[in-house]
Amino acid sequence: MAEFSKGLEGVVAAETQMSFIDGAKGILEYVGIPIDDLARNSTFEETVFLLWNCRLPKKAELDAFNTDLRSRYRIPAELTSMIQSMPKTAQPMHVRRTAVSALSMYDPSPNGLDSAGKPDIPAMRSKALNVLAQIPTIIATFDRHRRGLPVVDPRANLAFAPNFLYMLNGEAPTPAMARAFDICMILHADHGLNNSTFTGRVVISTLSDMYSALTAAIGSLRGPLHGGANEEVMDMLHEIEAEAKKQGKDVMDYIEPYIMDKLAHRNEGARIMGFGHRVYKTIDPRATFLKTFSKQIAADTGNMRLYEMSSKIEAIMAREVGAKGIYPNVDFYSATTYHSIGLKLDLFTPMFAMSRTSGWAGHCIEQVTDNRLYRPAAKYVGPHGAPYVPVAQR
Ligand code: ACO
Numbered sequence: 001m002a003e004f005s006k007g008l009e010g011v012v013a014a015e016t017q018m019s020f021i022d023g024a025k026g027i028l029e030y031v032g033i034p035i036d037d038l039a040r041n042s043t044f045e046e047t048v049f050l051l052w053n054c055r056l057p058k059k060a061e062l063d064a065f066n067t068d069l070r071s072r073y074r075i076p077a078e079l080t081s082m083i084q085s086m087p088k089t090a091q092p093m094h095v096r097r098t099a100v101s102a103l104s105m106y107d108p109s110p111n112g113l114d115s116a117g118k119p120d121i122p123a124m125r126s127k128a129l130n131v132l133a134q135i136p137t138i139i140a141t142f143d144r145h146r147r148g149l150p151v152v153d154p155r156a157n158l159a160f161a162p163n164f165l166y167m168l169n170g171e172a173p174t175p176a177m178a179r180a181f182d183i184c185m186i187l188h189a190d191h192g193l194n195n196s197t198f199t200g201r202v203v204i205s206t207l208s209d210m211y212s213a214l215t216a217a218i219g220s221l222r223g224p225l226h227g228g229a230n231e232e233v234m235d236m237l238h239e240i241e242a243e244a245k246k247q248g249k250d251v252m253d254y255i256e257p258y259i260m261d262k263l264a265h266r267n268e269g270a271r272i273m274g275f276g277h278r279v280y281k282t283i284d285p286r287a288t289f290l291k292t293f294s295k296q297i298a299a300d301t302g303n304m305r306l307y308e309m310s311s312k313i314e315a316i317m318a319r320e321v322g323a324k325g326i327y328p329n330v331d332f333y334s335a336t337t338y339h340s341i342g343l344k345l346d347l348f349t350p351m352f353a354m355s356r357t358s359g360w361a362g363h364c365i366e367q368v369t370d371n372r373l374y375r376p377a378a379k380y381v382g383p384h385g386a387p388y389v390p391v392a393q394r
Contacts, residue, residue: 023184044185072133073154083152088146093222104211119368128361140167190359196220203365232273233335272331281325
């Protein structure tokens with residue numbers, strides 16, 4: 001029996017060909033290609049093909065993949081009605097989790113197993129593509145519903161990123177905005193055996209279905225220690241602004257006391273959101289890219305103050321806790337980027353989930369291709385031979 005490792009830290013629990021991470025050197029590669037190269041040169045669709053096939057597509061393959069994905073953008077009419085009947089106050093991640101789960105009911109054969117009860121890989125890929133194509137439609141439909149606006153149908157002549165922004169805002173985004181969003185999608189697509197990916201693999205290892213695995217993964221991602229951190233980064237920036245104003249201080253002068261106070265309460269669980277990572281002990285390579293990128297987009301959209309605040313927080317954190325290996329993670333600068341694109345705060349985590357669906361689905365297929373049911377052991381630390389005391393005598 002292996003040693004107990006709290007949080008499974010350091011435990012190797014799967015083999016994958018999808019992404020490679022070197023946490024000490026700050027390297028992330030998808031199928032061997034550095035994340036920086038992909039962010040600069042690829043598209044989200046091409047990256048998904050890469051992750052699902054472990055190679056880059058030829059031109060005709062990419063065209064066919066794009067056409068297939070775009071032909072699936074539309075969600076069932078019943079699901080549109082269901083979303084429109086949801087409380088306008090609902091959290092988008094809860095809506096997304098419920099809607100992905102509901103999609104299984106509109107699939108005539110949701111299980112993804114062949115007649116012999118074995119995983120049917122082409123069927124699973126098709127289900128994964130459906131969910132990936134329809135998540136933007138689900139999120140945009142709910143966002144417009146809660147704003148009291150009519151639903152905007154998807155446009156099959158638009159790529160994944162611009163189509164989402166078009167459905168959300170009712171007008172096609174500028175090429176720069178669409179590209180910014182596309183890059184965020186590439187950067188978040190896969191990341192080894194993170195908590196939500198592990199969750200998806202655990203569920204699919206029972207030979208459950210793709211919808212159940214993706215629904216569970218969404219539940220994992222929404223936690224503030226995982227994907228929910230990008231929203232908390234923005235909350236923190238807003239809190240600093242509001243508190244500085246209340247105290248009549250310049251916001252840039254208020255950052256230092258704010259961060260130092262949080263760090264002083266670290267032992268009571270206080271955290272600077274967007275910093276630290278279970279794997280990276282140097283700057284997260286996605287954050288390196290997003291830092292430069294968010295500066296440019298913040299300048300283009302009049303959000304330079306947020307960028308400067310983030311940069312100052314990073315410098316204080318490097319001085320105070322850099323030696324402990326606590327550096328910005330992907331969520332830190334993605335918060336400013338999403339804000340600059342004009343996305344509402346509570347859509348940040350669903351955006352992360354939108355992209356990560358590709359990684360989750362790829363891992364699920366990888367898992368069932370060489371499956372072994374996940375069933376770790378727990379180390380029992382309770383008493384033995386305890387007497388049963390009748391209720392009246394307790
Ligand atoms: N702010 C302040 N101190 C921190 C932070 C932080 N963000 N992160 C870690 N530390 C400190 C802890 O106080 C602890 O210090 P100690 O050794 O003096 O007790 C030490 O670093 C280790 O912290 P752990 O929480 O045990 O490290 P773990 O590997 O479990 O942490 C985690 C990883 C959960 C991401 C953590 O860094 C954190 O809570 N960060 C803030 C939330 C966040 O940004 N999450 C997004 C992660 S990336 C993603 O999921 C996409």
